[in-house]
Amino acid sequence: MTHYVIHGGVPGKQRMEVVARAYWPTTLPLLQRAGIREGMNCLDLGCGAGDVTFEIARLAGPKGRVTGLDMDSVKLELAPRARHKRRNQEH
Numbered sequence: 001m002t003h004y005v006i007h008g009g010v011p012g013k014q015r016m017e018v019v020a021r022a023y024w025p026t027t028l029p030l031l032q033r034a035g036i037r038e039g040m041n042c043l044d045l046g047c048g049a050g051d052v053t054f055e056i057a058r059l060a061g062p063k064g065r066v067t068g069l070d071m072d073s074v075k076l077e078l079a080p081r082a083r084h085k086r087r088n089q090e091h
Contacts, residue, residue, distance in 0.1 A: 007073055009075075018053065037059065038061040039061065041065045044066060047068030047070045049076075049079045050068050053078055
């Protein structure tokens with residue numbers, strides 16, 4: 001991956017988490033205006049470590065399906081851990 005615009009790896013994931021938190025107040029309303037609802041199948045291109053992907057999955061519910069794709073394999077590898085951490089914080 002020689003020309004990836006956003007820095008990758010663990011530092012890139014950490015930076016994207018900060019960005020996701022900063023934009024969160026506008027992200028959820030945007031997803032709602034996009035009409036994401038229970039049972040939908042969604043694709044998140046450029047998903048990073050999945051911060052928005054996980055919210056799309058929550059909106060799509062157990063009958064929906066969300067696939068996240070990203071060029072940075074490190075962020076994708078870290079995504080399941082972030083999902084597990086998020087689930088533990090919700091309970």
